[in-house]
Amino acid sequence: RNDPQGRWLLDGGGHSELALSGVVNGVLESGVMDRVRIDGDTHWIVDYKTSSHEGGNLQGFLAAEVDRYRDQLTRYAALYGAFAGVDARCALYFPLLQEFVEVDIRT
Numbered sequence: 001r002n003d004p005q006g007r008w009l010l011d012g013g014g015h016s017e018l019a020l021s022g023v024v025n026g027v028l029e030s031g032v033m034d035r036v037r038i039d040g041d042t043h044w045i046v047d048y049k050t051s052s053h054e055g056g057n058l059q060g061f062l063a064a065e066v067d068r069y070r071d072q073l074t075r076y077a078a079l080y081g082a083f084a085g086v087d088a089r090c091a092l093y094f095p096l097l098q099e100f101v102e103v104d105i106r107t
Contacts (some may be wrong), residue, residue: 009046009093014038020079031076031081036088043088044077052096062101065092074105 014037021030037044048068053061073090080088090103 003095003098004091005093005098006095007063008039009035009037009105011017012037012039014044020076020083022079022082024075029075031072031079031086033076033080035093036080041086043080043086044082045073045080045088045090046093046100047073047076047091048090049093049094050096058097060097062094062099065094066101066103070103070105073103077105 014035015033015036015063016035018036019030020033021028023029033045034048035046037046049065049069051065069092073092077088077090080086090105092101092103093099094101
């Protein structure tokens with residue numbers, strides 16, 4: 001479609017539906033990452049969200065979704081880091097809204 005960010009996610013190298021398990025902060029964790037996009041030296045963990053948003057304040061909605069999924073993406077980044085040996089960046093992608101939002105997982 002006419003979504004350059006969506007095309008970038010799907011057309012590039014990486015993994016789709018990557019399932020990983022491991023110990024994070026002393027607890028056995030597992031997760032399935034919707035998409036890991038490898039762009040040169042940068043690895044992105046991207047969680048797809050099919051939510052739609054009606055009405056105003058799109059930025060407020062996106063900020064709330066970032067807060068809602070930050071812990072999950074932090075766990076995914078820890079699992080992926082142990083697997084791939086890299087620090088990945090994380091994002092949420094809303095294909096219906098054509099919005100790609102980076103999630104800061106640094107603590």
